[in-house]
Amino acid sequence: MTTRTLSIKKRGFSFEVFMWAFTRFTVIAMYGLILAGILGALSLSAQTGANFGDILYWAFFPNMAENPLGQVWMVILAKLMVIAFVMTACGHGVHGVLEIWDDYVTSESARRWARNIVITYAILASIVAIYIILSA
């Protein structure tokens, strides 16, 4: 099998090319955040004596669990990382869901509506998550 690659110039610049690149970059960011999050939570659990699982649970559900971290900088860092993860996951998911939808739904208006609904949902869900994580 021979390798077939197309330069960025020949690919042109359309919504699909932009979303393909966006999906790749967001997934790389997610892998980085997962790795940094696990290492950070392990480091914090070693420093504070808090349980690793408790730290991750509080980080994702700060309004439902007691804060196991003492220092303010740890709290701010953990919240920023969770917000970054939620936003990249949301951005990554939008393109995936629309790609699957486009493969099974053939009507142009249904595709347009799905695009508007999913992007609006992703923005609203991100805003809700950011608000709750920051305010808890």
Add this chain to the structure above:
Amino acid sequence: MGLKRNVSLSAALGYKGQGPYLTYILHRIGGSALFILFTVYILALLGVDSMHALLNNWLFQVVFLAFGLFHAINGLRITILDLSPKLIEHFRTAINIEWVAYVLIAGFALFVILRNAFGG
């Protein structure tokens, strides 16, 4: 993109693409499962008790870990092959390595969930 898709899901699963096609379709199922998980997470954050109970259910955790881990590991393979096009020639080897990694990681994760669920 064409506006007609005359291949049913059952016919698609019988497509001779075999291993690579299986990873392709499982990646889509995993992505859809994670989208549902994201919605459940947002609703749980908003304080919907039933969603929180769902997240704590061992069966829910097993299903989403099985599909979510596959999506993450397969996505890593796709990203590596995308960033290093010369490796595409070895994509079948990459898929085999991916399956080994998936079985080991998912097996361990499922063992932990089931042990916690049944108090072993």
